[in-house]
Amino acid sequence: KAGVTQTPRYLIKTRGQQVTLSCSPISGHRSVSWYQQTPGQGLQFLFEYFSETQRNKGNFPGRFSGRQFSNSRSEMNVSTLELGDSALYLCASSPVAGSYNEQFFGPGTRLTVL
């Protein structure tokens, strides 16, 4: 069974631009969560989607948004990029919402904002 895949793996953007990251969950998994990881703040929860609905949201500004499609694939978007948005963005999937013991992470997308 294929794992969680994230595209692209690396991305370089400039301040003010917007970016869309993609996550394909493990087949059969319906929940997708997004996290931001930086050296200073560590791993921080962004949001969780289940059955195309945002179920939970972390403490991030409205510039960070996401969505989930009917096939459970998910995208997250960051608008008006800031230097501080440079981070590793991790996606995790699980069979159902909140099943953190069955949550599998992807390799992440490394975003650099110049």
Added chain:
Amino acid sequence: DAKTTQPPSMDCAEGRAANLPCNHSTISGNEYVYWYRQIHSQGPQYIIHGLKNNETNEMASLIITEDRKSSTLILPHATLRDTAVYYCIVRSSQGGSEKLVFGKGTKLTVNP
């Protein structure tokens, strides 16, 4: 949110038990303790979780104190491949929402 406190780093000799402590003194009665680890350049990996009782699986054991204010993850026979950052996480539930609140983690180095 319940917060966790972990030592920033620890060392362990290969083949010995690694005992990783975590303090979660503000944990609520219905909140679980989860442990994940992150090997360099990979996404985090689930290890184990518990509520009150001690738990054991093929990867590790989790010991939770009776007052639930702290816990210890035990890797019984550490190998070089166990070198990673270990996160102690409390499953937070606020206003009907649930999310994982990660601590800073402990960087465990297993030495040959």
